[in-house]
Amino acid sequence: MSIGFVMLVHNAFDRAAAVARHWASHDCPVVIHVDRRASHAEVRAFHAELAGLDNVRFCKRYRCEWGTWSIVQATIAGVEMVLREFPEIAHIYLASGSCLPLRPVEELRHYLAARPRTDFIESVTTDEVPWTIGGLDRERFTLRFPFSWKKNRRLFDRYVALQRRINFKRRIPEGLEPHLGSQWWCLTRRTLEAILTDPERDTYERYFHRVWIPDESYFQTLVRKHSGQIESRSLTLSKFDFQGKPHIFYDDHLQLLRRSDCFVARKIWPQADLLYQTFLAPDAGRTNRAEPNPGKIDRLFSKAVDRRTRGRPGLYMQSRFPNEGWENGKTCARYSVFEGFSELFENFETWLGKTIGARVHGHLYHPDRVEFAGGEAVYNGALCDSAPLRDYDPRAFLTNLIWNTRGERQCFQFGPHDRQQISWFMVGDPNAQISVITGAWAVPLFHSRQSFVDLRKRAAHLQRVEAAHLDILRSPHTRARVRIWSMADFVQNPMEPLQIIIDEIAPRAQRRLTEAPTMVNLDGFGQFLQNLKNQGMKPYLMGDFPVGDDPHPAPRQTSKPYLVK
């Protein structure tokens, strides 16, 4: 009982020779198919390198092109030769020139000896295959593919489209159920002989001649007809990326490959000296009966595919600049925007920071200067407090800030006297929590005691800006969590809205607000609004403040009414 290898080689001949020598010297016959396209000099050198080994043979050469029948033809030539010339072997292992054995041949031999009738070949029905490239799965078997995908992509695609349109279907030969799977398998002599002596073999070969990528379907389909015991997985570790090309292993994968306990890995970078040295070393003998476990490698590569196709949410960089709507997260983490709060409460920022333990900035979009928390001139990621730099790209400023402070909740103040360009971006961002007390911008004006002529103009301007901003917040495109209170409503009962906001920011904290922020003195605010009206302006965003009936904020009088359940 022994294993025979069939090797398909088209480049990196020195490495292929080393691997073939490794197997041959461990008493495993090797039949090598060399691509017809390889140059004479290369082939001659290759032959010379393997000259001394009597269990290495070279089979008839075909010109192999990816995705075509020629690869199956080459495989069959190799298999026929190995079956004919080495009658003692029981399993045939199909490998390529860039395969590398990871475990001693002895272990593979034991493994197969314990499973003498099992065929190891990934063989999945077309309905179950998620990894087909170009959307062709079942159609691989029912359309014709006379044009090369690599050389005449356009013709290939058009011909496929044409056949789809006229509803062309090839008939699949009687008795075959199309299956797909990895090209690299390990089959028993019995199964292979049954496949090669099938009375219908000519029919099948004619049929598969025109199937797309038959090397992934010829044996995978026929084995279903002839094998008694299929283990639908490949013994060769081979991972494909999202374009359907194999991942390549390098020297730094050494530990990963060792721990995978797979028998053979593909594909190895030809210059990976360390891998070849380590795994082809004569004293690599360990007694290890572990099952192959490619899980770790699977994770590594599926993470790579995920990074390539979905990327890191909220990251904008030189090789990830998503079109609008394709960001997969406009920003990378949740953040809160407070509008009107710092006007209505004394030291609101300090209070908020203490309550939720987040980073609370002032007005980040202040026209003069970015008000970072603590009055910093430079912030995480060396973001600068310069207003022109921020206004040069307000979106990038925000996405950078959120990205740079991953892991720490950011809160900032916003209002009608700030730069407004960022509004649309925040509103469309599900990560934004925007809480607005409308009309609170009037409070600082009320305290400023300036002449009403100046105040009126300023107030009218701020009201216009805030009204436009509110329109944006209420637009149907809003994806942010937006809450809007008029100032009149808010001062009646400020604790309840605050509790809602805080609970949403830190849901697990279950913190009841024990200390309310101090509201600024609003005595005479109603009269102030009336005076504005008398000047000819109509302040409406703050809600209704009757003259003389100054609001007395609830938390000052009663103790936490919301606590009562």
Add this chain to the structure above:
Amino acid sequence: MGIVSSYRLRIQRKRWRIRAFRKRRELKKVALRTGSIRADDVLVFTTLRNERIRLPFFLKYYRDLGVGHFLMVDNGSDDGSREYLEAQDDVSLWTTEKSYKRARFGVDWLNWLTRWYGKGHWCLTVDVDEFFIYPFCDTRPIRALTDWLDASSIKSFGAMLVDMYPKGPIDAVPYRAGQDPFEIACWFDSGNYTIKKNSRFGNLWIQGGPRARAFFADRPERAPALNKIPLVKWQPGYAYVKSTHELLPRGLNLVYDEWGGEKASGALLHAKFLHTFVQKSAEELTRRQHYANSHEYRAYNAVLKDDPDLWCKWSERYINWRQLEILGLMSKGNWA
């Protein structure tokens, strides 16, 4: 993109190529060793002037990455750069006394050299103070990268410029020839970059970093561009347009993903801010051979006179490429 604008770009590309062809006469051969270039070598293309002190480490760095040959243009050095390079076995050297500015900041010369010698090779076009970093560069040679790019049918590879600076005054610690410049200038800005898309050429326009922060805080639109596409599998019709910021045909500029994914990308660590910089920027002011009337150098001079420290509390200290990848400045893409 319509037929008209695409035809215009074609005309423009032809124009740069003709210009490169004309400018070839300005280059005089000093040492021609291009015969030793092997078919699969990665080539480095560089223009320089008076960079003798940087050359030993520059050559060593790229030799260690596995670069096969250097093709360099010396623009009238008088500090021994030329003699030094002439003596290197893997350097082919041309020299010229002609205007750097009129050769569009060296682009014409390099377009000519890449066209003549770079065909079919992976060509890395860098300045002497730019050090190429790519995913796994500490464990895999540059051939691993280019083989992977070939296998993935990728023709160009982006690497953003990351300005490195020392802590304290720029000229506090003098740089010695052969020394790793990042022993001195090991700090960088990690997250203050802005990106705009250039609809004409399809490339991204990246600005920011310490130069925008310190020199252009009130005129951010004038901050220098940091996007670069230095590594290209060169074909005869290609041409760099402006430094290595953008190329034609424009498909080569698509080194970024627009559908949410990340393509693989690298970085060019920029060792500009060493003690040599202060002197150099003063000199460039009088020479006026740099981009946009050397406005960049005027800004540097104005700031550096008073406070020559670019370091701030949030500067990051450079460790390795993995750090840059975690910070989001570069990406492994689907290379694992």
